[in-house]
Amino acid sequence: MSPPTEPALVTLEGVDISHPDKELWPDAGVTKADLARYWVAVADAALPHLRDRPVSMERFPDGIEAGGFYEKKLPSHFPDHVDRVTVTTSDGEQDQVVVSDVRTLVHLAQQACVTPHTWLSRRPELDHPDLLVVDLDPSGSDLAAVRRAARVVGEALDDLGLVPFLKTTGSRGYHVAAPVRPDEGFDDVRALATDLAGLLARRHPDLLTTAARKADRGELVYLDVLRNGYGQTIVAPYAPRARPGAPVSTPITWDELSRTPPDRFDLDGVRARLARTGDPWAGMRRRARGLGRPRERLARLLR
Numbered sequence: 001m002s003p004p005t006e007p008a009l010v011t012l013e014g015v016d017i018s019h020p021d022k023e024l025w026p027d028a029g030v031t032k033a034d035l036a037r038y039w040v041a042v043a044d045a046a047l048p049h050l051r052d053r054p055v056s057m058e059r060f061p062d063g064i065e066a067g068g069f070y071e072k073k074l075p076s077h078f079p080d081h082v083d084r085v086t087v088t089t090s091d092g093e094q095d096q097v098v099v100s101d102v103r104t105l106v107h108l109a110q111q112a113c114v115t116p117h118t119w120l121s122r123r124p125e126l127d128h129p130d131l132l133v134v135d136l137d138p139s140g141s142d143l144a145a146v147r148r149a150a151r152v153v154g155e156a157l158d159d160l161g162l163v164p165f166l167k168t169t170g171s172r173g174y175h176v177a178a179p180v181r182p183d184e185g186f187d188d189v190r191a192l193a194t195d196l197a198g199l200l201a202r203r204h205p206d207l208l209t210t211a212a213r214k215a216d217r218g219e220l221v222y223l224d225v226l227r228n229g230y231g232q233t234i235v236a237p238y239a240p241r242a243r244p245g246a247p248v249s250t251p252i253t254w255d256e257l258s259r260t261p262p263d264r265f266d267l268d269g270v271r272a273r274l275a276r277t278g279d280p281w282a283g284m285r286r287r288a289r290g291l292g293r294p295r296e297r298l299a300r301l302l303r
Contacts (some may be wrong), residue, residue, distance in 0.1 A: 010033045010036070012033075012036050012037065012040060012106050013040060013102050013103045013106045014103060015036070015103060015106040015107050015110055016110070017032055017033050017036050017106070017109065017110050018110065019032060020032050020033035020036075021033065022062075022063070022112075023063055024060060024063050024064060024112060024114060024246075025063070025064055025244070025245070025246040026063055026064075026065055027065075027244045027245065028244070028245050028246050028266070030246045030267065032109060032110065032112060034267065035109040035114070035240065035267075036105075036106045036109035036110065038109075038240070038267045038270075038271065039102065039105035039106055039108075039109055040102055040105070040106065041271050041274075042238050042270060042271060042274060043101075043102040043105055045237075045238060045274050045278070045279040045282070046105070046236070046237060046238040046239075047099070047100075047101070047102070047105075048282070048284075048285075049118070049236060049237040049238070049281065049284075050099040050100075050116070050118060050236055051098070051099065051100055051122070052085075052098060052100075052122035052123045053098065053099075053118040053119045053120075053121070053122050053123075053236075054085055054087050054096040054097070054098060054118070054119045054123075054126070055096060055097045055098065055099055055116045055117065055118055055119075055236075056070055056071070056072045056096070056116070056117040056118075056233050057070065057071045057072075057097065057108065057111070057113040057115075057116060057117075058070055058113065058114055058115040058116075058117060058242060059071055059111060059112050059113050059114065060112050060114050060242060061112045062112075064114065064242040064243070068112075068114065068242060070117075072089075072094070072096055073094045073095065073096065074094070074095040074096055074097055078097070078107070079107070081103060081104070081107075082097060082104050082107055083097070083098040083099070083100040083101075083104060084096060084097060084098055085098050085123050085126070087126060087231070089231065097116075098123070099116065114240055114241070114242045115235055115236075115239045115240060115241055115242060116236045116239055117233035117234065117235055117236065117239075118233055118234060118236045119231065119232070119233055120132075120133060120186075120227065120228060120232065120233075120234065121182065121186075121230075122182070125182040126230075127185055127186065127230065128182035128183060128184060128185060128186075129180065129182065129184075129186055129189050129228065130179060130180060130181070130182040130285070130288060131177050131178070131179060131180065131234075132157075132162070132177065132178045132180050132189050132192070132193055132228060133175055133176070133177045133178075133193075133225075133227050133228060133234055134153050134175070134176045134177075134193065134196075134197065134223055134224070134225055135169070135173065135175055135223075135224035135225075135227055135234070136149050136150055136153065136173040136174045136175070136176065136221055136222075136223065136224075137172070137173050137221065137222040137224050138172055138173055138221050138222075139209075139214070139217040139218060139219050139220055139221065139222060140219040142219065143261060145207060145219075145221055146172070146173055146174065146221050146262075147174075147257055147258065148207060149204075149207055149208055149221040149223075150166060150174045150176055150257060151254075151257065152200055152204060152207070152208070153176045153200065153223070154166065154176050154254060156196060156199075156200055157176065157178050157196075159297070160196070160293075160294035160297050160298055161289060161293050161294045161297060162178040162180070162289050162294055163178055163179065163287040163288075163289065164176050164177070164178050164254075165177045165178070165179070165251065165280070165281055165284055166251070166252055166253070166254055166257060166280075167237055167249055167250055167251040167252060167281070168247075168248075168249055168250045168252060168260060168261075168262045168263070168264060168265070169235060169241075169249050169262050170235065170239070170240065170241035170243065170247040170248050170249040170250070170262065170263055170265075171241055171243060171247070171262060171263065172262055172263075173221075173262055174257075174262055175234060175235075175249075177234075178289070179284050179285055179287050179288040179289070180288055180289060180290070180291060181288045181289065181290045181291075183290065184291055186228060186229050186230045188291065189228050189291065190225060190226075190228040190229055192291055192294065192295055192298060193225035193228045194210075194225050195298055195302060196225075196298060197210050197223040197225050198210055199298070199301060199302060200223065201223065206220075207220060207221060208220055208221055208222075208223055209221070209222055209223070210222070210223055210225075212226075235249040236249070237249060237250070237251050237281060238250065238251075238270060240267060241263075243263065245263070245266055246266050246267055247262075247263035247264075247265065247266055248265045248266060248267060248269070248270045250264070250265045250270055250273070251279060251280045251281040252280055253280045
């Protein structure tokens with residue numbers, strides 16, 4: 001008896017998935033079709049965080065074990081239904097993908113885009129971020145330390161008058177994000193984030209560092225604020241990661257921090273979670289704050 005043949009195509013949301021049984025995560029048996037179906041299932045929660053943001057695609061055509069690449073510029077072969085935006089880069093203007101609908105999410109899966117990475121700004125205000133993000137990057141394996149660091153950052157943002165939100169990275173750390181009104185430039189937002197990170201590192205020298213060089217961090221948790229720059233990106237909420245087990249970068253509540261490691265949720269776990277609890281980041285944009293008063297409060301703390 002001859003072996004079963006792989007189905008030539010699976011069609012979802014009007015998009016043909018070629019080689020649907022190709023395993024993108026071989027260790028977990030997660031295929032291209034599985035990834036496409038995942039995006040269909042979580043689209044209602046994911047799309048509000050993706051819309052109007054330029055996307056950098058992290059693609060693994062032969063699965064994560066074979067290596068991949070980042071692709072920022074919109075490929076010429078992408079269909080017209082994929083939304084796009086023109087951005088200014090050091091090499092001139094170029095078009096990048098914008099995820100506006102579930103059909104585009106399925107198309108990204110068809111292209112073996114495992115992880116979409118999004119800008120911190122939205123069109124038409126691409127020069128003005130609507131998120132301030134602190135990426136907590138642990139130098140060692142002390143999960144308690146990175147959790148403590150997340151709480152320190154969240155409480156500090158709250159003290160400044162901003163509203164902190166939390167998500168796992170699907171890797172080793174957490175992202176603390178505060179929605180801000182898009183009325184200031186990246187330099188202004190990054191300056192505030194940098195000053196806050198420096199203050200927290202001085203207050204908690206046994207826990208936090210702002211040292212850019214890994215060799216200078218010891219076992220401390222690195223407060224990465226460099227993502228608060230034009231054209232810089234973060235892993236999109238609900239995006240899978242190119243790591244064993246297909247972990248997902250997942251928004252969580254602050255109450256969940258103590259029991260949720262950074263790689264806790266996989267594709268099935270996120271689907272079940274959303275069906276049970278909904279999106280902790282829903283309505284996030286309504287909590288945006290201006291930076292005037294937070295900047296004044298931080299200035300007083302820095303004196």
